[in-house]
Amino acid sequence: MQAALLLLPDKFTLDQFYAEIVxxxxxxDFRLLFGEDRAKIRKIAEGSRAELEQIYLPLLxxxxxxxxxxxxxxxxTRSAAMYDRIVQLPVNILRNLQHQFNSRSGMQNDVEEIAGWLSQQVHGSKHISDIIEDIVRRSAWQQTVKNAFSAGATRSLAYSFAKLVKMLKSL
Known part of the structure; x- marks a missing residue:
C-alpha cells in the first residue's frame, strides 16, 4: 500500500489506487510489452475491485x-508523511534502495538517511518506482527462462505466439 501511495499524486480516486496496487x-515486466492485453492491469483492478476494496479501504x-x-x-505529501511511507516499504525494496544509493555515492548510508533524502526530493518516488521495476524485471526474466526450459522450445514458441495474438487483438 505504501508503494502505491508513494507513486500516486496528492489527489486520486480509489480506482486509480487499486490500479496502482495491481x-x-x-x-x-517486459512481457507486458510483448504478448499481453494492453488493458490487463485495468481489467484486473476492475475485476478484483470488491476484494481490493475489502483489503485496502479500511487501511486507507x-x-x-x-x-x-x-x-x-x-x-x-509533505516530507514527514513521505518519510513514514518510505520506511514502511517491504524490506527487499529498502535493501535495493540502500544498495543502489550506496553504490552510486560510495558511502554507507542507512535506510533512514536514504528515506530522509528521498522524502525531500520532488521526484523521490521515481527512485522507488525504478527499484520496483528492477525487482519485477529480474523475476519476470527468471520465470521466462525457467518456463522455456521446462516447457521446451516448441511449446514455448506456441505459447508466445498465442500471447502475441491476444495482445494484437487488444490493440
Whole structure:
C-alpha cells in the first residue's frame, strides 16, 4: 500500500489506487510489452475491485495522512508523511534502495538517511518506482527462462505466439 501511495499524486480516486496496487506486480515486466492485453492491469483492478476494496479501504481510512471521501482520496505529501511511507516499504525494496544509493555515492548510508533524502526530493518516488521495476524485471526474466526450459522450445514458441495474438487483438 505504501508503494502505491508513494507513486500516486496528492489527489486520486480509489480506482486509480487499486490500479496502482495491481500495477506494482507488473511494473518492469517486459512481457507486458510483448504478448499481453494492453488493458490487463485495468481489467484486473476492475475485476478484483470488491476484494481490493475489502483489503485496502479500511487501511486507507485508518491512515492518519490519508483522507477518503466517497471515491476520492487525498494524501499528505509533505516530507514527514513521505518519510513514514518510505520506511514502511517491504524490506527487499529498502535493501535495493540502500544498495543502489550506496553504490552510486560510495558511502554507507542507512535506510533512514536514504528515506530522509528521498522524502525531500520532488521526484523521490521515481527512485522507488525504478527499484520496483528492477525487482519485477529480474523475476519476470527468471520465470521466462525457467518456463522455456521446462516447457521446451516448441511449446514455448506456441505459447508466445498465442500471447502475441491476444495482445494484437487488444490493440
Amino acid at each position: 500495477s506494482l506486480s507488473y511494473r518492469g 481510512k485508518t491512515s492518519n495522512d490519508v483522507s477518503v471521501q466517497y471515491s476520492n482520496v487525498e494524501q499528505d
